[in-house]
Amino acid sequence: MERVDLLLTGIGTLVSPPGNRPRCGQAMKEVREIKDAAIAIRQGKIVFFGPVHEVEEMLAGVEIAKTVDVCGRLVTPGFVDPHTHLVHGGSREHELALKRSGVPYLDILAQGGGILHTVKSTRAASEQELYDKARRSLNEMLLNGVTTVEAKSGYGLTLKDEMKQLRVARRLDEAHPVDIVSTFMGAHAVPPEFKGRSEEFVDHIVSDMLPAVAEEGLAEFCDVFCEAGVFSVEQSRRILLAAQRLGMASKIHADEIVPLGGAGLAGEVRAISAEHLLAATDEGLAALAERGVVPVLLPGTSFNLGLTTHARARDMIDKYQLPVALSTDYNPGSCPTESIQLIMMLASLNLKMTPEEILTACTINAANALGRGEDIGSIEVGKRADLAIFDAPNFAYLPYHFGINHTFGVMKNGQAVVWNRKLVAGKEEES
Numbered sequence: 001m002e003r004v005d006l007l008l009t010g011i012g013t014l015v016s017p018p019g020n021r022p023r024c025g026q027a028m029k030e031v032r033e034i035k036d037a038a039i040a041i042r043q044g045k046i047v048f049f050g051p052v053h054e055v056e057e058m059l060a061g062v063e064i065a066k067t068v069d070v071c072g073r074l075v076t077p078g079f080v081d082p083h084t085h086l087v088h089g090g091s092r093e094h095e096l097a098l099k100r101s102g103v104p105y106l107d108i109l110a111q112g113g114g115i116l117h118t119v120k121s122t123r124a125a126s127e128q129e130l131y132d133k134a135r136r137s138l139n140e141m142l143l144n145g146v147t148t149v150e151a152k153s154g155y156g157l158t159l160k161d162e163m164k165q166l167r168v169a170r171r172l173d174e175a176h177p178v179d180i181v182s183t184f185m186g187a188h189a190v191p192p193e194f195k196g197r198s199e200e201f202v203d204h205i206v207s208d209m210l211p212a213v214a215e216e217g218l219a220e221f222c223d224v225f226c227e228a229g230v231f232s233v234e235q236s237r238r239i240l241l242a243a244q245r246l247g248m249a250s251k252i253h254a255d256e257i258v259p260l261g262g263a264g265l266a267g268e269v270r271a272i273s274a275e276h277l278l279a280a281t282d283e284g285l286a287a288l289a290e291r292g293v294v295p296v297l298l299p300g301t302s303f304n305l306g307l308t309t310h311a312r313a314r315d316m317i318d319k320y321q322l323p324v325a326l327s328t329d330y331n332p333g334s335c336p337t338e339s340i341q342l343i344m345m346l347a348s349l350n351l352k353m354t355p356e357e358i359l360t361a362c363t364i365n366a367a368n369a370l371g372r373g374e375d376i377g378s379i380e381v382g383k384r385a386d387l388a389i390f391d392a393p394n395f396a397y398l399p400y401h402f403g404i405n406h407t408f409g410v411m412k413n414g415q416a417v418v419w420n421r422k423l424v425a426g427k428e429e430e431s
């Protein structure tokens, strides 16, 4: 090699899970930590990393176009947020008092509020309004150290409005430094015009929506809210298998509130991931383990809904050897936060995950929940140089010192997109 584009040096601690594969059970705790480290980057990819003296030896005689000293800071892989409802219209703070008075989430939905309220605001919003709002949230995520985000549709619930959401996600992926992975979630709720006729709505999804979404190549995954009073296991199976035939892999909002069997279905259809899982049974967790499904846990949601029960992360890791991933579930109802660093604190508090497990869950396991373990989610030679730089002495400091943003900088494909705690001008929206 004759030249590297960037040498990131002065790294106090470099910490990353090793490899590309999902990390299960005990392996979630085994992270690689290197003191006084450096990373060499060429054409957006990592070409060497290790203790600074070793990297310098490797680079003897190689032209280094630019050197940046991060002055002893912590460097991790850029975080991957594998479950968000990024693109939507409006907000739902008017439901806060109702929620706090104890009215259950599904009752608010059954009364036409909740998700259905956001459906109204999303239908009423123009594509540009949705774009501008989602871009602001994406900037917040980037400032938190996140470099890849999954984004679901599901607040349009007509073909036209679902496509509107998905096109916004595609435009953001093209224009914003954060990579967006799109999921079609037309089965997020039964819209008012199909009230009492959920089977007909499922027919409409299968016959009209899925083919149109596939035709325009707007989504890589298909997700269903498989929940009592929303979509049954049979309906979810029908939608997910139809989507698979069109090339969209499956994700499931599974066993969030009622143990309906969503986790079992995730195993059966070989979903890439199953999300929430607060009410998942042992049988359901065993099905995930048997079929290599990544459980995506959303502790911000149970926290914000004021629940005293939480997903059984310890059982998932210790007993079922599952590769747990974490996510914000950013959405306007059950979890209005873009902060993955807050989620880390809640994973420690309520899921009893260790800092090492949390790091693994927010990086390589989250990348595998999106089928991107070969490309992102760990600091490895050949992978994209998506990196987060923190004003922190070690990774445990992030879930420990909570309620503030520790990010100093973010590199996306080897380019600084956040520096000195600010978006780098022009990088928040490249065109």
Ligand SMILES: N=CN[C@@H](CCC(=O)O)C(=O)O
Binding pocket: 085, 114, 115, 118, 225, 253, 256, 301, 329, 331, 332, 333, 334, 335
């Ligand atoms: N549970 C279903 N969907 C979202 C919430 C959507 C909303 O309340 O707007 C979730 O994952 O938490």
Ligand SMILES: [Zn+2]
Binding pocket: 083, 084, 085, 253, 329, 331
């Ligand atoms: Zn969700």
